[in-house]
Amino acid sequence: xxxxxxxxxxxxxxxxxxxxxxxxxxxxxxxxxxxxxxxxxxxxxxxxxxxxxxxxxxxxxxxxxxxxxxxxxxxxxxxxxxxxxxxxxxxxxxxxxxxxxxxxxxxxxxxxxxxxxxxxxxxxxxxxxxxxxxxxxxxxxxxxxxxxxxxxxxxxxxxxxxxxxxxxxxxxxxxxxxxxxxxxxxxxxxxxxxxxxxxxxxxxxxxxxxxxxxxxxxxxxxxxxxxxxxxxxxxxxxxxxxxxxxxxxxxxxxxxxxxxxxxxxxxxxxxxxxxxxxxxxxxxxxxxxxxxxxxxxx
Amino acid sequence: xxxxxxxxxxxxxxxxxxxxxxxxxxxxxxxxxxxxxxxxxxxxxxxxxxxxxxxxxxxxxxxxxxxxxxxxxxxxxxxxxxxxxxxxxxxxxxxxxxxxxxxxxxxxxxxxxxxxxxxxxxxxxxxxxxxxxxxxxxxxxxxxxxxxxxxxxxxxxxxxxxxxxxxxxxxxxxxxxxxxxxxxxxxxxxxxxxxxxxxxxxxxxxxxxxxxxxxxxxxxxxxxxxxxxxxxxxxxxxxxxxxxxxxxxxxxxxxxx
Numbered sequence: 423x424x425x426x427x428x429x430x431x432x433x434x435x436x437x438x439x440x441x442x443x444x445x446x447x448x449x450x451x452x453x454x455x456x457x458x459x460x461x462x463x464x465x466x467x468x469x470x471x472x473x474x475x476x477x478x479x480x481x482x483x484x485x486x487x488x489x490x491x492x493x494x495x496x497x498x499x500x501x502x503x504x505x506x507x508x509x510x511x512x513x514x515x516x517x518x519x520x521x522x523x524x525x526x527x528x529x530x531x532x533x534x535x536x537x538x539x540x541x542x543x544x545x546x547x548x549x550x551x552x553x554x555x556x557x558x559x560x561x562x563x564x565x566x567x568x569x570x571x572x573x574x575x576x577x578x579x580x581x582x583x584x585x586x587x588x589x590x591x592x593x594x595x596x597x598x599x600x601x602x603x604x605x606x607x608x609x610x611x612x613x614x615x616x617x618x619x620x621x622x623x624x625x626x627x628x629x630x631x632x633x634x635x636x637x638x639x640x641x642x643x644x645x646x647x648x649x650x651x652x653x654x655x656x657x658x659x660x661x662x663x664x665x666x667x668x669x670x671x672x673x674x675x676x677x678x679x680x681x682x683x684x685x686x687x688x689x690x691x692x693x694x695x696x697x698x699x700x701x702x703x704x705x706x707x708x709x710x711x712x713x714x715x716x717x718x719x720x
Numbered sequence: 721x722x723x724x725x726x727x728x729x730x731x732x733x734x735x736x737x738x739x740x741x742x743x744x745x746x747x748x749x750x751x752x753x754x755x756x757x758x759x760x761x762x763x764x765x766x767x768x769x770x771x772x773x774x775x776x777x778x779x780x781x782x783x784x785x786x787x788x789x790x791x792x793x794x795x796x797x798x799x800x801x802x803x804x805x806x807x808x809x810x811x812x813x814x815x816x817x818x819x820x821x822x823x824x825x826x827x828x829x830x831x832x833x834x835x836x837x838x839x840x841x842x843x844x845x846x847x848x849x850x851x852x853x854x855x856x857x858x859x860x861x862x863x864x865x866x867x868x869x870x871x872x873x874x875x876x877x878x879x880x881x882x883x884x885x886x887x888x889x890x891x892x893x894x895x896x897x898x899x900x901x902x903x904x905x906x907x908x909x910x911x912x913x914x915x916x917x918x919x920x921x922x923x924x925x926x927x928x929x930x931x932x933x934x935x936x937x938x939x940x941x942x943x944x945x946x947x948x949x950x951x952x953x954x955x956x957x958x959x960x961x962x963x964x965x966x967x968x969x970x971x972x973x974x975x976x977x
Binding site: 500501502504505506507508509511512513515516517518519520521530534535536537538539540541542543544545546547548582583585586587588589590591592593595605629641649655663677680681684685686692697698699700701702703704705706707710711714715718719 | 733736738744814815816819842843844845846847848850851852853854855856858859860861862863864876880881882883884885886887888889890897901935936937938939940941942943944945946948949951952953954955956957958959961963964965967968970971972974975
């Protein structure tokens with residue numbers, strides 16, 4: 423069985439290729455230019471074109487898929503690739519299953535629907551299966567060094583339509599790796615002021631963890647970057663330990679963290695739904711509990 | 721500028737009931753506008769105010785979307801007219817089918833400059849109809865757009881991606897997919913709602929738009945509430961020094977592993 427991998431970042435390319443190799447020994451990666459280090463046994467190499475955006479390679483990738491007919495195409499769920507994958511699907515007369523949480527035998531995929539209220543199990547029934555799979559979904563025992571068996575060039579096809587890029591600005595980098603963190607400290611509306619984040623940082627440091635948050639903390643309060651909110655339309659994580667601080671436990675948030683191995687919560691409301699989903703917890707004032715935790719673990 | 725905003729009608733999320741067997745019941749969930757599409761409607765309304773022209777709302781779905789209250793709700797938010805393809809054969813469409821039906825409806829509407837879509841639907845959130853529709857229409861397609869300005873038959877958009885913000889220029893016609901923070905959708909006033917009742921609304925069937933066959937690209941196996949993981953629920957009550965110490969002792973054992 424042939425699997426083709428499309429990724430925009432090195433981290434995802436490495437992870438998706440390693441994960442794909444657990445499904446089938448024949449992993450093929452599509453590489454554009456020389457940006458990414460190859461980790462598959464076959465690579466399809468599209469030479470970089472001057473002034474081209476990633477989107478300008480859509481026709482070339484679609485033609486490759488049409489010609490090679492891989493059974494499964496695994497795509498990194500970035501915004502650019504959501505557009506590209508959708509356009510490719512339309513060219514091929516099929517569709518894309520996005521934001522897959524689990525990929526089972528025969529490419530049966532599970533994904534979240536109705537704002538986290540339900541999980542839908544579905545499969546593609548029209549030709550190649552295109553799935554977009556986030557970090558941590560495909561299990562791989564280890565990322566082994568793969569030697570490239572063959573490198574095959576792909577002809578660049580000039581797109582009918584090119585967008586004109588006038589300007590481009592790097593966003594301020596958010597230096598967190600939430601999907602990869604073993605311990606994640608999550609904060610919610612129970613935090614009274616932005617300056618209290620200092621205390622959270624100390625706790626995260628003491629526990630060697632990263633900090634995530636609920637959507638209101640990122641979008642309404644803007645105390646944390648948008649890239650760090652957990653739950654529906656944000657990140658879905660599965661750390662060893664998740665510590666929910668001042669989080670009531672709305673479903674929109676908990677769908678992002680309920681795959682954690684262990685959940686610990688700190689909340690002053692005894693009736694907060696988060697306690698029902700926790701292994702350990704304390705009903706108390708976080709401003710008393712956290713300093714004691716920092717002192718003990720720091 | 722002639723603008724068409726695509727709208728998905730979804731069941732009101734808070735009225736979806738999880739049944740004992742984990743299946744969902746939509747019996748009490750009224751049809752409403754998908755939350756992300758409100759931003760696409762607002763973007764259309766703002767462009768219309770700015771440069772004039774024509775602004776149509778378009779929705780496709782089962783016969784149930786042909787609902788007077790819903791139609792008024794859509795028209796009170798800025799569109800000058802509404803076109804629906806309401807047909808019971810359009811129940812539970814996958815993204816491929818939705819894009820195909822929208823394409824046929826848009827072609828029947830006629831000429832356009834800009835198609836606007838929301839980021840994804842608030843029920844299934846596949847984020848795929850916009851990209852597929854743009855390709856089917858063979859027009860420039862841009863997603864994740866957080867700002868639109870227009871001038872001389874062109875648009876300039878700001879596109880906010882994971883690590884970068886880019887400014888792109890596109891000729892018209894084009895399809896633009898907007899983010900949920902591009903604007904704050906307006907709340908319709910009573911006079912808007914009254915005016916909405918007088919705006920034209922057209923309802924078509926599949927035959928009207930010439931779509932004769934639709935095949936599934938996805939087979940849905942099931943949709944059910946996620947199984948809750950059994951948790952220990954070992955909760956210490958109170959924040960006295962002793963209680964906090966007890967909590968710390970418990971944590972120390974598990975965190976040490």
